[in-house]
Amino acid sequence: MQLRADAARLRRRLIAASCALLTTSAARSEEAANPGVAGALTDWLLESALAYYHEDGRIQAIEPVVNVSKNYGDGGTLGLNLTFDSLSGSSPNGALPSRSPQTFASPSGKSLILSKHTYTTAPGDLPVDPHYHDQRFALGVDWTLPLTRLTRASFGGKLSYEDDFLSSSLSASIAHDFNEKNTTVLFGINDENDSLHPIGGAPVPLSDYELFEKTDHKSKNGTGLLLSVTQIMTRTWLAEFNVSLDRFSGYLNDPYKIISVIDASGNDVGYVYENRPDTRTRRSAYLENRVGWERASAALSLRYMTDTWGVHSDTVQLHLRWWNTERNKYLEPTVRWYRQTAADFYTPWIGDSVSPNEAYASADSRLGGFHALTYGVKYGIKLDDKLNREAAEINIRVEYYEQTVDHGLPGAGALQGLDLYPRLNAVLLQIGFDY
Amino acid sequence: MQLRRRWVFMIITGAALASGCTSVGVRPWQRDVLSRQDMQLNGNSIDDAIDDHLYFSKEASSGGRSFAGGGCGCN
Numbered sequence: 001m002q003l004r005a006d007a008a009r010l011r012r013r014l015i016a017a018s019c020a021l022l023t024t025s026a027a028r029s030e031e032a033a034n035p036g037v038a039g040a041l042t043d044w045l046l047e048s049a050l051a052y053y054h055e056d057g058r059i060q061a062i063e064p065v066v067n068v069s070k071n072y073g074d075g076g077t078l079g080l081n082l083t084f085d086s087l088s089g090s091s092p093n094g095a096l097p098s099r100s101p102q103t104f105a106s107p108s109g110k111s112l113i114l115s116k117h118t119y120t121t122a123p124g125d126l127p128v129d130p131h132y133h134d135q136r137f138a139l140g141v142d143w144t145l146p147l148t149r150l151t152r153a154s155f156g157g158k159l160s161y162e163d164d165f166l167s168s169s170l171s172a173s174i175a176h177d178f179n180e181k182n183t184t185v186l187f188g189i190n191d192e193n194d195s196l197h198p199i200g201g202a203p204v205p206l207s208d209y210e211l212f213e214k215t216d217h218k219s220k221n222g223t224g225l226l227l228s229v230t231q232i233m234t235r236t237w238l239a240e241f242n243v244s245l246d247r248f249s250g251y252l253n254d255p256y257k258i259i260s261v262i263d264a265s266g267n268d269v270g271y272v273y274e275n276r277p278d279t280r281t282r283r284s285a286y287l288e289n290r291v292g293w294e295r296a297s298a299a300l301s302l303r304y305m306t307d308t309w310g311v312h313s314d315t316v317q318l319h320l321r322w323w324n325t326e327r328n329k330y331l332e333p334t335v336r337w338y339r340q341t342a343a344d345f346y347t348p349w350i351g352d353s354v355s356p357n358e359a360y361a362s363a364d365s366r367l368g369g370f371h372a373l374t375y376g377v378k379y380g381i382k383l384d385d386k387l388n389r390e391a392a393e394i395n396i397r398v399e400y401y402e403q404t405v406d407h408g409l410p411g412a413g414a415l416q417g418l419d420l421y422p423r424l425n426a427v428l429l430q431i432g433f434d435y
Numbered sequence: 436m437q438l439r440r441r442w443v444f445m446i447i448t449g450a451a452l453a454s455g456c457t458s459v460g461v462r463p464w465q466r467d468v469l470s471r472q473d474m475q476l477n478g479n480s481i482d483d484a485i486d487d488h489l490y491f492s493k494e495a496s497s498g499g500r501s502f503a504g505g506g507c508g509c510n
Contacts, residue, residue: 049481053489063488065481083484087509138506158506165508182460190502224502230476235465240476246503254510286499288476292468303499313496321473330473340495366510367495378482391472397482403493428489432481 041435045069045391049432056425059089059132074146081140090128094257094363096349096411097126097418098268105212106131107199107256126422129256136162150177154188166195173226182232190224190246198255205275206361209258220250236293242286249279259363260349266413269352274362276345282307295323310344311367317374328382334399336374339406343367348409348420365405365421372403376428391434399428 047067054060062085069079093104098121106117106129121127138160146152156171173188196202201214224246231239258271284305291298303315317336323329345360346367376399383392405421461469472478483500491497492509 047481049485051485063485065484067481081484085488134508136507160506162508167506167508169502169506171502179460180463188502192506194506194508196508222503224498226502231459232461232466232469233459235461236468238469238474238476242499244498244501244503246498282496282498282503284496284499284503288500290474290476292471292474297471297473301500303496305496305499307495309495311495313494315496315499319479338490338494338496343495366493372494399486401489401493424493426489426493428485430482430485 041389043071043073045071046435047432048434049430051428051430053426053428055089057090058128058424059087059091061085061087069142075144075152076146077142077144079140079142081138081142083136083138083140085134085136085138087132087134087136089132090130091132091256092126092128092365094254094259094274094365095121095127095271096260096262096268096363096415096420097121097124098260099123099414099418100267102127102268104129124418126419134162134164136160136165147174150181151175164197164199166197168193184228184230186226186228186230188224188226188228190222190226192222192224192248194220194222194250196220196251196255202251202253202255203273205253206272206359209271209273218251218255220248220252222246222248236291238290240286240288242284244284244286245281247279247281252276252278252280254362254364257362257364259347259361261352262349262415263352264413266411266415268349272350272361274364275360276362277309277360280307280309295325295327297321309367310342311340313338313340328385330380332378332380334374334376334378336376337371338373339371340369342369365424368408368421369406370403371406372401374399374401376400387435389435393432393434395432395434397428397430397432399430401426401428 045068049065051063051065052060053063064084066082067079069077071077095102095104100123102121103118104121104127106119117131119130138158140156140158142154142156144152144154152175154173154175158167158169160167169190169192171188171190173186175184175186177184195217196219197217201216202218204213204215207213224244226242226244228240228242233239253274253276257274259274260268261270261272263269282305284303286301286303288299288301299319301315301317305313315336315338317334319332319334321330321332343362345362347361348363348368350361376397378395378397380393380395383394384390386392403424408421411418411420468474477483487497488507491507497503
């Protein structure tokens with residue numbers, strides 16, 4: 001009797017175990033047949049952001065960006081980038097503030113009298129074109145494929161379109177790992193071709209603003225070389241050192257920038273269009289170090305750049321990131337310091353007694369000497385447990401940018417007391433989502 | 436004699452540098468921290484692209500981390 005009862009218990013347990021195994025197998029089969037969205041997109045990464053940029057009293061921009069990439073597991077990747085910019089507001093035209101009202105025509109104008117879109121700047125104010133509006137669509141593709149276990153090749157293409165500007169570029173690079181993949185050397189080349197169709201035409205350099213001497217479309221071309229060495233220093237320290245060289249030639253003027261012509265008393269007597277050299281060669285050296293701790297990391301980058309226009313610049317940027325104990329939220333403050341010297345031909349104004357023929361001149365403040373500070377903070381929340389994706393994250397970023405002119409040439413006569421070099425303040429607000 | 440000293444100095448310096456280079460780096464199983472997303476050189480590609488575009492449109496410098504071209508008519 002006892003043996004019969006034990007045999008019955010054993011049979012029931014075997015049946016229960018068999019059912020459990022069958023149920024598990026069926027569930028796994030169903031999962032394999034229908035892995036769900038997260039499972040199907042295991043090798044894909046989506047990064048997206050919506051940025052809003054606002055300058056104090058000048059332009060504002062909205063910029064949505066989407067990056068989609070696929071990792072093929074063998075070291076190969078395919079990436080697609082889509083960017084859209086919409087800019088509007090007031091853009092400085094290069095002229096100086098004045099004691100009297102100044103009237104300008106928008107770029108599409110043919111005459112200061114007949115133009116539909118003229119604007120008048122009040123005495124003491126920086127002349128800005130209040131009708132500035134532009135939109136940009138950009139599409140980029142990057143493809144990396146392994147050539148050997150230690151060598152990879154990458155190819156990229158980018159197309160960017162605006163109403164008055166079309167840019168296309170192609171790039172290629174090859175990277176090789178050494179020293180048990182602790183050292184990577186990369187060499188890359190980039191070729192960019194830009195076509196400019198300025199609204200109203202491309203002005204004749206140094207021509208009188210009121211004569212509206214303009215020509216047809218222009219172009220510029222650039223080639224860039226990049227040599228990069230990445231070195232793993234320790235278990236928590238990674239360093240990258242880049243040197244780059246690029247040369248642009250063609251129409252390098254900003255077709256919308258003018259220069260005030262000032263007499264000996266400091267009064268404006270007219271304007272001329274700017275004239276920049278038609279070639280520019282830039283060299284830069286870039287060093288980045290990343291250090292990681294258990295719940296923090298830091299990235300410090302240094303850049304030195306110099307070019308044949310006489311601009312020298314230094315950039316220092318620091319990112320710090322702190323994770324919470326659960327490692328599902330982080331805070332990332334950022335600070336960036338930048339300084340540049342003025343281009344050799346930068347001049348805030350031209351004297352009326354100076355003949356500007358065959359000289360280079362630009363009053364574009366971006367070619368002047370200044371320093372800039374950026375302060376920012378980013379806050380991110382990982383959503384990996386909610387969305388079952390390791391990369392899933394939502395984040396918000398705020399940055400404040402401040403640009404201050406260094407050693408601005410003091411104005412004489414009527415220019416005294418005017419704010420010739422107003423500070424630029426801007427705020428960037430960005431919301432991002434990764435999946 | 437002067438030439439020999441120079442050679443000795445160069446060999447010692449080269450050996451010191453070489454020994455320094457071989458001491459850096461990690462074994463494959465020591466890459467736990469380096470594999471984290473916040474330790475990737477292009478780990479914030481969208482932030483970098485937006486910042487680069489902002490700085491390209493406001494300053495005379497660009498590139499360094501990558502190629503210097505902008506693909507933008509803003510500067």
